[in-house]
Amino acid sequence: MFVKEGIIASPGIAIAKAFVYEKIAVEVNKNKTDDTQAEIEKFHVALKLSHQQLESIRLKAIAELGEDEGAIFEAHAMVLDDPEFVEGVEAEINENQLSADFAVNVVTDRFYAIFDQMDDPYFSARAADIKDVGTRVQNNILGIVQADLSSLNEDVIIIADDLTPSDTAQMDKKRVMGFATNIGSRTSHTAIMARSLEIPAVLGLCDITDTVKTGDLMVVDGLTGKVCINPTNEQLASYENEKQKYQDYLKELEELKDLDAITLDGRKIELVGNIGEPNDVAGVLKNGGVGVGLYRTEFLYMNSDVMPSEEKQFAAYRSVLEAFPNGPVVIRTLDIGGDKKLPYLPMDNELNPFLGLRAIRLCLKEVGLFKTQLRAILRASIYGHAHIMFPMISSITEVRQAKAILFDCMKELDAEQVAYDKAVKVGVMIEIPSAAIAADIICKEVDFFSIGTNDLCQYTLAVDRMNQEVSYLYDPFNPAILRLIKQVTATSDKKENFFTGMCGEMAGDPAAAVLLLGLGLYEFSMSALAIPQIKKIIRSVRYEDAKVIAETALNLETGEEIMDFIQDAMKKLNINI
Amino acid sequence: MIKKEVTVLNATGLHARPASMFVQTAGKFKSKIFVIKDGNSINAKSIMGIMAGGISQGTTIEIQAEGEDEMEAVDALVQLINDKFGE
Numbered sequence: 001m002f003v004k005e006g007i008i009a010s011p012g013i014a015i016a017k018a019f020v021y022e023k024i025a026v027e028v029n030k031n032k033t034d035d036t037q038a039e040i041e042k043f044h045v046a047l048k049l050s051h052q053q054l055e056s057i058r059l060k061a062i063a064e065l066g067e068d069e070g071a072i073f074e075a076h077a078m079v080l081d082d083p084e085f086v087e088g089v090e091a092e093i094n095e096n097q098l099s100a101d102f103a104v105n106v107v108t109d110r111f112y113a114i115f116d117q118m119d120d121p122y123f124s125a126r127a128a129d130i131k132d133v134g135t136r137v138q139n140n141i142l143g144i145v146q147a148d149l150s151s152l153n154e155d156v157i158i159i160a161d162d163l164t165p166s167d168t169a170q171m172d173k174k175r176v177m178g179f180a181t182n183i184g185s186r187t188s189h190t191a192i193m194a195r196s197l198e199i200p201a202v203l204g205l206c207d208i209t210d211t212v213k214t215g216d217l218m219v220v221d222g223l224t225g226k227v228c229i230n231p232t233n234e235q236l237a238s239y240e241n242e243k244q245k246y247q248d249y250l251k252e253l254e255e256l257k258d259l260d261a262i263t264l265d266g267r268k269i270e271l272v273g274n275i276g277e278p279n280d281v282a283g284v285l286k287n288g289g290v291g292v293g294l295y296r297t298e299f300l301y302m303n304s305d306v307m308p309s310e311e312k313q314f315a316a317y318r319s320v321l322e323a324f325p326n327g328p329v330v331i332r333t334l335d336i337g338g339d340k341k342l343p344y345l346p347m348d349n350e351l352n353p354f355l356g357l358r359a360i361r362l363c364l365k366e367v368g369l370f371k372t373q374l375r376a377i378l379r380a381s382i383y384g385h386a387h388i389m390f391p392m393i394s395s396i397t398e399v400r401q402a403k404a405i406l407f408d409c410m411k412e413l414d415a416e417q418v419a420y421d422k423a424v425k426v427g428v429m430i431e432i433p434s435a436a437i438a439a440d441i442i443c444k445e446v447d448f449f450s451i452g453t454n455d456l457c458q459y460t461l462a463v464d465r466m467n468q469e470v471s472y473l474y475d476p477f478n479p480a481i482l483r484l485i486k487q488v489t490a491t492s493d494k495k496e497n498f499f500t501g502m503c504g505e506m507a508g509d510p511a512a513a514v515l516l517l518g519l520g521l522y523e524f525s526m527s528a529l530a531i532p533q534i535k536k537i538i539r540s541v542r543y544e545d546a547k548v549i550a551e552t553a554l555n556l557e558t559g560e561e562i563m564d565f566i567q568d569a570m571k572k573l574n575i576n577i
Numbered sequence: 578m579i580k581k582e583v584t585v586l587n588a589t590g591l592h593a594r595p596a597s598m599f600v601q602t603a604g605k606f607k608s609k610i611f612v613i614k615d616g617n618s619i620n621a622k623s624i625m626g627i628m629a630g631g632i633s634q635g636t637t638i639e640i641q642a643e644g645e646d647e648m649e650a651v652d653a654l655v656q657l658i659n660d661k662f663g664e
Contacts, residue, residue, distance in 0.1 A: 075624075078597060081604070084623040114629045122593065126628060311634070315588060 001230050004205050007184070008225040009191035012200035013243040014178030015236070018216045018229075019156035020209055021167070023146055026138050028105050032097040039093045039100040046100070046140035050080055053136065061169040065196070072129065072165045079133045085111070101141045108134025128189060132164040152176070157220055159212050163190040173197060178220035180208050180227050194222075202227050253532050257288040261524075261535045263517070267543035270523040271531050272328065274503055277303075278316050281323045283528035288535060291327025291385070293450065293525020294503035295320060297373065298336055306344055307369065313376035321384030330387040330450065330503075330525070331377050332429065333370070333402075335359045345369075354458075359392030364401050374409045381421035389450060393428040393435050399445045429503075431455035436484040439491040449492055450525065453504025457481055476506045477559040477566075482519070486554060489520035499523055513537040514575065515566055518550025540575055578643040579651045580613075587661035590633035595662040600624045602653055608644025610654070621654070 033039050054073050062070035079085055085107060092103035108130060115127035139146060149158065149167060152175035160167070161182045168189070177199060184190045184203030194201030200222030212218060212229055219228040219239045223246065228235060261269040272293035273284030277300070284292065300308050300316055321329050337358025341347055345366070350356035363370035377388055390402050403426060413420050426445075430436050431452035439449065453476050458465060460481060465474040475481070485502075492500040501523030506512050508526025513534050516524065524534060549569045556562045585591060591599055603610045603621040610621035614636065619626045621640070632638060642650040 075597065078600065078624045082623045082625050083620055084626050111625050111629075115625075118629075123628070130625065 001228070001232050001235065002211075003226050003228045004208065004211070005226050006180070006202040006206075006208075007186065007204040008222055009179070009184065009186055009188075009201040009203045010194035010199065011222045011246075012178075012198070013223060013239060013246055014157055014200045014220045015239055015243065016155045016157045016177040016218070018159050018180075018212045018214055018218045019149075019152065020212060020214045021147070021149060021158055021160040021163075022209065023161075024144055026101070026105075026135065026142065026144065028102050028138075029099040029142075030102055031099065033093070033099050034097070036093050036097060039098075039103070040090060042141050043089055043093065043100040043104070043137075046137050047080055047086070049140045050133070050136050051077060053140075054080070057166060057169045064173065065169070069165075069169065073169070075126075075129055076133045076136075076165075079130060080137070101138045104134055104137050104141065124187070125189065128164065132166050135164075136166065149176070157218055159208055159214075161209055162188070163193065165189055168193045178222070179203070180205055180212075180218070180220050182206055182208055249532075252536070253287065256532050256535050256539075257286075259288075259535070259539065261538045263538055263541055263543040263546070265542040265544055267517075269517065269521075269538050270328070270499075270501070271535055271538075272330075272501075272523060272525045273528045273531065274525050275320070278319045278323075280528070281320055284531075285323065287528045287531040289327075289528060289531050291324045292320060292329040293501055293507075293523055294389075295329060295331045296335065297332060298334055298340060301334060301336065301342055302340065307372070310372050310376045310379075313373060314379050317377055317380035317386070318383045321380055321386055324384055326385075328385045328387050328425075328523075330389050330427070330448075330501075332389045332391055333360070333373055333377075334363055335391040337362050354464075360390050360398055360402060361392065364398065364405075367405060370402075370405055371409055374406050375413065378406075378409055378413055378420040378424065379418060381424045382419050385425075386421060387425040387427055387448065389427045389429060389448075391429045391452075392432065392455075393430075393442065394432045395434060395438065396442050396445055399428060399442060403445065430488050431459070431504075433460045433484065436488050439488045440494075443491055443495050443498065447498060448523075449488055449500045450523070451485060451488060451500065451502040451504065451521075453481070453502060453506040456484065456504070460484065475559040476504075476509075476512065477515075477562045479554070479556065479558070479562065482515070482550075482554055482562065485516070485521075486519050486550075493520060501525055508534060510534065510537060511563070511566065511570075514541055514546050514570055514573075515550055515553055515562075517541065517543065518546030518548070518553075520547075537575055541573060545573065578641060579647045580639055580641040581651050581655050582637060582639050583655045583658050584637045585632055585634055585658055587658075588634055590636065591627055591630065592633070596624060596628045598662055599654065599657060600627055602657055603650070606642070606644070606646045606650035606653075608642040608647045608650045610640065610642045610650055613639040613641060 054077050058070050058073035088107040089103045092098045092106055111130050112127050115123045149171040152172045155175055155177050157178040158176055159180050162184055179190055179194050179201040181190055181203045182205055190203060200220045202220050202222060202225055216229055219231055261271045271289055272291040273289040274294040275292055276296045336342055338353045393399055425447040427448035428446055429452045430449050435442055457474055457476050461473055463470050463473040465471045489500045492498050499522045502521055503525040507524040508530030510533050553562045553565055587595055612619045612621050614630055614632055619630045640651050640654050
């Protein structure tokens with residue numbers, strides 16, 4: 001028995017026998033040829049055969065996997081027809097007397113290198129396509145017939161160096177329970193294929209093809225990124241148990257996904273996701289989130305060597321907005337400074353960065369940078385229900401300053417005759433105690449609040465939760481925090497068409513759900529995976545009961561007492577977490 | 578020989594689907610067709626050439642064609658770009 005760790009590419013647990021899929025290596029014939037005409041002939045025969053093979057794979061892919069997968073092989077066929085490819089190979093044969101297979105190898109490598117060095121996952125995928133096509137033509141020139149995965153006799157886990165679209169299209173999908181490969185990443189073809197087939201995959205295992213033999217019993221654990229080869233009976237039982245738990249979770253997810261988050265007595269709650277980039281939207285949708293309660297735009301800035309352009313930001317915001325035609329998307333403006341720095345924006349070292357120039361304070365100083373982002377959000381706002389949220393607000397003055405810049409951007413767009421949603425919602429994060437205390441003042445200028453519990457706790461309790469000496473003091477159930485939350489929701493209840501949400505970790509904590517519901521929170525924003533469980537709790541409680549629980553909790557003296565009381569109260573209501 | 582300048586307007590530029598549409602359209606004509614970008618000449622019938630060309634939104638390119646259907650070829654490709662590939 002032994003265990004190896006790799007990259008998680010697709011979740012789930014598979015237990016089955018290994019099938020090591022090895023390809024016959026192509027030995028390139030580097031001898032010069034005298035008969036260039038014969039080599040050209042061989043090349044064209046191989047091209048024709050490759051075309052026929054691709055067409056039959058394409059039809060199989062469309063039938064089994066859909067149009068998108070079929071389109072990959074259409075792209076492959078275009079490479080076969082590409083004059084640069086065909087003429088390039090002919091030139092290598094004619095001018096350098098290369099054998100047909102060597103010429104194909106040289107030209108394929110040349111194009112592969114161009115695409116592979118482009119820093120864009122789309123082009124990396126095209127590089128893999130080109131290599132796949134080149135190998136096919138070479139095999140056909142040399143008359144090599146590769147083993148394929150189309151007839152498997154039992155359920156297996158495929159072990160390979162890497163899998164190409166040609167490999168997976170021909171594969172007998174009913175028999176394949178999981179993938180484990182030497183190379184690959186979350187965005188490689190094998191990973192995408194595993195996720196679309198909904199089978200677990202662990203990639204990047206370096207030498208798995210050398211360490212596993214066909215027929216070995218193995219486990220692919222796509223939840224922790226481990227593979228276990230020839231597990232002990234004890235391990236096997238534990239994996240069977242984990243597998244069952246994951247299947248139960250998926251079943252629950254399926255049952256809850258399209259249901260409303262509504263209490264037994266009819267109070268409707270909005271459950272939404274926290275995201276860092278447009279790709280995260282898929283997880284929110286899958287887990288039944290109705291929108292985005294926190295889009296952390298700083299990743300757009302941090303994953304770039306230069307300031308992201310208005311165009312680039314517009315495209316990102318638009319794609320997120322379009323994913324939720326009926327739900328809100330709360331876009332938080334740049335929250336940088338403190339521990340988050342940008343390589344292209346010089347910032348002085350501060351003695352107290354968390355009390356210094358960060359988030360809205362920085363944006364109000366760097367107006368050009370702020371306007372680029374606001375213009376991009378405004379332009380994207382016509383594609384959905386955009387909500388603009390300012391972080392780190394400490395007083396109404398900052399809200400007014402930020403809104404003045406927003407209005408400037410609107411005027412500019414009006415003058416340029418560019419469309420935007422004139423009723424775009426504007427809100428603020430409540431994460432500084434002064435903003436919570438003065439919520440009744442600040443709410444006059446905005447349409448919503450979102451409570452950021454992580455920072456609110458740190459600032460209110462004066463505790464750095466990364467500091468192990470004092471982190472025990474960090475407690476969102478501290479009565480002072482609950483009273484601040486209550487103060488914010490109580491204020492917002494008095495204003496029409498206004499809502500209060502929460503986007504800190506507390507919003508996704510099952511132990512806090514009933515309490516927060518009772519405190520009057522309307523929108524809960526959390527990591528996508530937490531949504532189903534919170535929804536289940538909301539659906540199993542009465543709002544009237546939750547209010548009584550919250551009211552009692554507010555009169556207790558310590559975080560521990562509150563925690564104990566809540567757990568007890570939830571037990572009495574038969575809510576298991 | 579016919580040549581015409583045109584600015585790429587669609588959001589993704591000559592990338593992914595628009596690149597295939599462009600190359601497939603060019604392939605329908607007998608003329609030799611080239612795209613000139615920053616002085617570099619790219620074969621318009623080559624999918625790899627066009628994609629590697631990095632022709633993004635806002636780039637101005639020149640389309641050149643030479644052959645019996647050169648006029649139709651340039652017109653068809655310019656129109657495809659001006660229609661933003663139906664996006």
